[in-house]
Amino acid sequence: MANLDVNRPEMAELGRQAVEVLADWLEALEESPASDYTSPAGLAERVRRPPGDDPGDFGELVATFLEAAGQGVNTAGPGYLAYFPAGGLYSAALAELLANAANRYTGLAQTAPALVGMEHGVLTWLCERFGLPRGAAGITTTGGSVATLSAVLAARHDRLGEDLSGGTLYVTGHTHHCVAKAARVCGLPAKNVRQVPATDGLRMDVRAAAELIAADRAAGLRPFLLAGTAGTTGTGTIDPLPELAGLARREGLWFHVDAAYGGGFQLTRRGRARLAGIEHADSIALDPHKSLFLPYGTGVLLVRDPALLHAAHAADGDYLQDLNPLDDLPDYANLGVELTREFRGLRLWLPLHLHGVRAFERELDEKLDLAALVHRELAADPRFEVPWEPDLTVVMFRLRDEGGGDGDEGEGGDELNRRLLHEINATRRVYLSSTTVGGRFYLRLCVLSFRTHAHHVRRALRIVRESAGRLADGCLADG
16 A cells, blocks of 8 residues: 555555454453463564565554554453553544544644534533532643643642742652652652651541641741542552641642542542542542543543643744634643643543443442452452452452461561462463552452453452462462
C-alpha cells in the first residue's frame, strides 16, 4: 500500500481485517494466559527490524502486533488482578479511531468548538457528580500524574506566588509518589514534601497532620497543600476526607484529593458514601482508565476554581494571535501543561452516552461485591492473615507464620509469601501483585476489570488456596 491517502475500498478492507483479528483476540481473552513470557521464535527480530522502503503486508504486520501484545502481563483479561485492572472498553477504542482519524486540534476552542464542547460537557458532568460547585471545571490528561502536576502547580502559584521559599506540602507514606514528583518538577525540594504519620488503619492521621503543619509554621515554613487519597495505590485505603478538608480550610491550605483509583466509584451509592468529603476538594485527580474501564492514558483533573488553573498555566504566543477565546468554552492549552494535545474527550463521551451511566454503576457495584467476597473467603481461612477490610476493591493478605499467629515472623515469613505469589502467578491463569506495609510483604488482589466476574474470582481464590497448600506440603523447591 504505497499511497499514504488510502481510497475508500482500501480503507474498508483495512478496517475489516483489523476488526476481525481484534474480535478474535477479544473473544479469546477468557481463556488467554494472564501472563506469558514464552516469546515466539523470531519475534524479537521482527519487532525490531527497521521499516523497509517498499510497502509491507498489513495482515503480516497485524499478526506481528498480536504476537507482541501477547507477551508480558495480559492487562485486558479477566485474570489480571494486580495493580489496577481496567481492560479497555471496545467502544472507547472505536472512539479513539474516530478521534484520531478526524485529527482535530482541541487545545484551543476556536479550532474545534463543538468537539471542545463535548469534552467540556463530560467534565462538567463529572464536577457535578463529585459535588463541586457550579463553575467548577476540568481538563483531560494522559493520567493522574499529569493531572496531579497541574494541581500542584496551580496550588503553588495561588498560595505561594513567585517566592517558593519554605513552601511545604503534606502526604503520607501511602500517598502516590506522583505528588512528590510533581512537587519536584514545580521547583520544591524533597525535604519540603512532609510525610504525615498514618493510623493503624493506613489512613492519614489528621491530628498528626495538624501538629506537623503548626510546627512547620512555627519554624518559618509556608504550608500550602494537603493531599488526601481516595483509594491509595498500595492498599486501596481512603483517607478521612471530611476531616482533612476541615483542616485544610482552617489552615488556608489547598486541599487536593488523589482519586485516581477510587474516583470512578463516585458513580455508585456505596462509593459516594465512602468518598464523602471529596466535594470539599480544591482539586481532584482521577483516572478513568482505572475505575471507568477506559484505555490507558486517560486522566482527568477537576478543579473548584478553573481561574486558578488558568492563572498557573496560561501563556500566549504571537503565532496564535488569530485565535480568540470563546466565552462559554475553555482553551485547554491554558489549563494544563500541553499545548499540543489529542482529542481525549471522545473516549469519555462516546462510551458514557452509548452504554449509559447505569452500566458503569452496575459494573462498579459488582466489583465492590467481589472484593468483599475475596476478603470474606480469605479471612475465613486460618492459613491467611487478612488484616484490613477493603475500602474499595483491593484486598491485602499473606500466609500466617507457622504458629498461626499474626506476629511479625521477619524475613522468613516474607520469603514464604514471595514464593506464594510466584506460585500463584506461575499458573498463568491469574496475575496478582504485592506491596509492603509496615515492613511486611503482602499479596495484593484487586478486582476492577469489567471482564472479571464471580467465576473468575472464585477461580482465583481456588488457585490461591491450592498454591498455599503446595507450599505447606513442601512441594516447591527452595529459593
